Amino acid sequence: MNTPRLPPQPGHRPEIDGLRAVAVLLVASYHVWFGRVSGGVDVFLLLTGFLVTGSLVRAAERGGFRYGAFLGRLAVRLVPTAALVIAVSLLGARLLLPEVRWRGTVAEAVAAAFHHMNWHLALGSVDYLARDDTTSVFQHFWSLSIQGQFYLVWPVVIGVAAWWATLRGRSARRTLLAVLGAVFALSLAYSVLMTRADQPWAYFDTGARLWEFALGGLLALLLPHLNPPRALRILLGWLGLAALVLCGVLLQVSTVFPGHAALWPTLAAAAVIVAGATGSPWGADRWLTLRPVLYLGSLSYALYLWHWPILVLHLETTGRNLAGPLDGFLVLALSVALAAVTTPLADRIVAFGRAGARWRPPVVAAACLVPVLLATGAWTARMDADQRRLEELLADPARYPGAVALPHDDPGAYPDPVHPPPASAALDLPVTYDDGCNQSTSGTEALTCAYGPPDPDRTVALVGGSHAAHWFPALAEIAQRRDWRLVNITKGACLFTDAPQLYKGEPYTACAEWNANVMDELRSLRPDAVFTTGTTTSRDTGAGFGQEVLVDGYVDRWRELEDLGIDVVAVRDTPRLPFDAPECLAESDPEGCAVSPADSLAEESPLEGAELPANVTPLDLTDLLCEPDLCGPVVGNVLVYWDSSHITATYMRTLAPELERRLPDSTG
Incomplete structure (x- = not known):
């Protein structure tokens, strides 16, 4: 799989090639038929540490x-x-793939080519706004990265380590055992804690x-000293x-x-x-060294x-989540x-790259x-270019009225x-995200970013989770x-409350700490008003659609x-769709992607009739997002949602004039 195939050398162990075959079959078959992970990739990480450490130590x-x-030799091979x-x-x-996934696919291709796909995926795994319902065709490059x-x-x-051992007159292998042992212990401890x-x-x-990798390196150093009896080795192999x-x-x-x-x-x-x-x-x-294996x-x-x-393109084309017995076999x-065709082709490139001057391997790899x-x-x-052309048209309110329609x-x-x-809708976010002003789900600091004059008539704080954050473009216009x-x-998935919260079913302790820090910040800032969400349909609060x-x-x-x-403007939560709006539009028309407001909102706003403090003004702005009985992904030729529940910055700006008219006098 993702370990370099080194040429046969004295002491070459063919059973390792057989182990590679077993591992890659496990990886592929589990992906194709079970939608699970097999642990085969971990075998390749161990083998990489084993082979590379042995090669470097001998050198x-x-x-x-x-x-x-x-590095040049590795690059031209891989x-x-x-x-x-x-x-x-x-x-x-x-x-x-649908157009909505093109831009993300390009970014993933670059991450794969430059060996940082694992960090690209890691950042996505903790990014509250990242889509988690699509699979990248380059996702498997995480292990190569x-x-x-x-x-x-x-x-x-x-x-x-070898230089230090020579300098001190010590055994290089013993020194390396100590160094790799330390790397193994520290990394494993970190891995357990982070997991x-x-x-x-x-x-x-x-x-x-x-x-x-360190475990593989330790194995390479210790293997010459391990010589268990033949019967035990037979047992170890099968176990x-x-x-x-x-x-x-x-x-x-x-x-x-x-x-x-x-x-x-x-x-x-x-073993x-x-x-x-x-x-x-x-x-x-004996079985691992059979010729087919x-x-x-x-x-x-x-x-x-x-x-x-x-596999990913097949499932996308067929609309399935898993392959069946026959189509999985065909995959x-x-x-x-393809592997049988490309492997000898790559071997020829390797041979060409390694023949001649030292500069040739990295140059050949870069050329590829x-x-x-x-x-x-x-x-x-x-x-x-397509997006710029559309932005030029956007200046005409007759063509793109948005909420006015x-x-x-x-x-x-x-x-x-x-x-x-739709293809770039996920980029149509409030400027606060580019400015680094929205706290991640793991952070606890109350990040504050102020926009406007240093000596304003009034100060308004926008506080809450992402469903508060998406109101920023409208409030910025006002x-x-x-x-x-x-x-x-603001902070992803974190409501402005002192009650315990959940995130993906787990206690959201970072949110509680953030809320406490926000209150300290507000006591210091003393804004004239706070604009925040007053209701929610988030499943993490025990609520759901309807x-x-x-x-x-x-x-x-x-x-x-x-x-x-401090006055409070409590806005009713925005309606949610039971699907990703841009992806739905890639396969259907706007009418086919419309739902009833009752699918996500209560028949009457929970703010109505509630005993609210005198400083609170409730706002229900659902009519600026939906028709009376229908919530569509497009209004006035402007895309309303960039996913299933977050409003695009462009649409928010179109409803700013009406929001301004409805704000209470206390906001100024």
């Missing part, structure tokens, strides 16, 4: 190695196949995976192989790795390596790269066929990436394309006209503000 003992030459898969996947995405980062660091670790604290982040965190096959069956790898649970597949693979070549007809190595192992890198985009067969970079650049430029909007009355384009100072204090509630703790929080002399 160091022979007199040293050149860092640049080492990059050509990866670049070809990226290029073909880009073409497939352009032809088969971690390995790429490992290749940058590991020669330095080995080289420095408990934030498993989605830890899954892609290089630091939380480094111990798997390791069985444990590896059963890992994905017995563990939910995608939700418990890479903490201590990842010791299961890595130690299983280590197979320690077992080695038993020479017994009953040994696991060895051939599949030689294709493992390319097979790993090909199977994922083929694997096509993946193997040029078509990918040109394709991503051209595609991005085309999308940007309510209450009787006719979607068929506009000949121009919808703005923002603030500019009224000479306000608008202060943004179960809109006035959140526990809202009123208590507003009374605290009353004691501080």
Whole structure:
């Protein structure tokens, strides 16, 4: 899969090639038929540490190695196949994926090409606004990215340790055992802690995976001293192989790795390596070294790269979540066929790259990436040009009236394309996100960003979760006209309340800390008014579609503000759609993507009739988003939602004049 296939050398162990074959078959089959993770990738991380450490140590003992030459050889071996898969996947995405996913696909291709896909996914895993219902054709590059980062660091670790040992007159291998043991222990401890604290982040965190490479390195150093009896080696081989096959069956790898649970597949693979070549007809190595298995192992890198985009594009085309027995077999067969074609082609490029001057390997590897970079650049430029043309049309209010077109909007009355384009709708956010003014779900600091004059007529604070944050563009328009100072204090998925909250079903302690810090900030700031959400349909509060509630703790929080002399404008939550609006528009017309307000909102606003403090003014602005009996994704030729519940910045600006008229006199 994603370990470089080194040429046969003295002491070459063919059972490792067989182990590669087993691991890549587990990875691919679990993806195709079960939608699960097998633990096979962890085997490749261990093998990478084992092979690279052994190679570097031997080179160091022979007199040293050149860092640049080492990286150049790896690059020319790994990059050509990866670049070809990226290029073909880009073409497939352009032809088969909905337009709404194009821009994200281009960003992911660049992340894959430059070995930071794991961090791209990690940031997405903790980004409250990131879509989590789509799968990238480049998602599997996360493990290659971690390995790429490992290749940058590991020669330095080995080289420095060997130099230190020589300087002190000590054994290089003993010194390396101590260094790698420390890396293993520290990284594993960090991995366990991070997996408990934030498993989605830890899954892609290089630091939380480094111990798997270190374990492979320790195995490479200790293996010459391990010589168990033949009977025990036969047992170790079968136990390791069985444990590896059963890992994905017995563990939910995608939700418990890479903490201590990842010791299961890595130690299983280590057992197979320690077992080695038993020479017994009953040994696991006899089966691992069969010619077909060895051939599949030689294709493992390319097979790993090909199977994922083929599977994702197949499922996208068929509208299925999992492949069936027959089409899954065809996906694997096509993946193997492509791997069989591209592997010898890549080998020829490798041979050409390694022949001649030292500069040739990195130059050849870089040349393979040029078509990918040109394709991503051209595609991005085309999308940007299309967006600029639409923005020029947006200046005409007759073409893009937005909220002004309510209450009787006719979607068929506009000949121009919808703005923002569904493909880039997720970029149409308040400027506060680009300014870094919206706290992440894990942060607790009350980030504050002030917009407007330093000596304003009035100061208004926008406080709450993302359903408060998306009102910023409308309030900013009003603030500019009224000479306000608008202060943004928001945090993803965190309501402005003193009651305990949940996030994805788990206690949201970071939200409670943030709320306490917000109150300290408001006591210091003393704004004239706070604009916040007054109800919610978030499932994390126990509510859901049709179960809109006035959140526990809202009123208590507003009374605290009353004691501080701060007015509150409590706006009713915006309606939610049961689907992603841009993706629905990619497959249907606006009428086909419209729902009833009652699907997400209560028949009557929970703010009506509630005993509210005197400083609170409730606002129900649903009629600025929906017709009386219908909420559509497009109003006045402007896209209302950029996902299933968040309002685009463009649409918010179109309703600013009406919001301004409805604001209470207390806001100035």
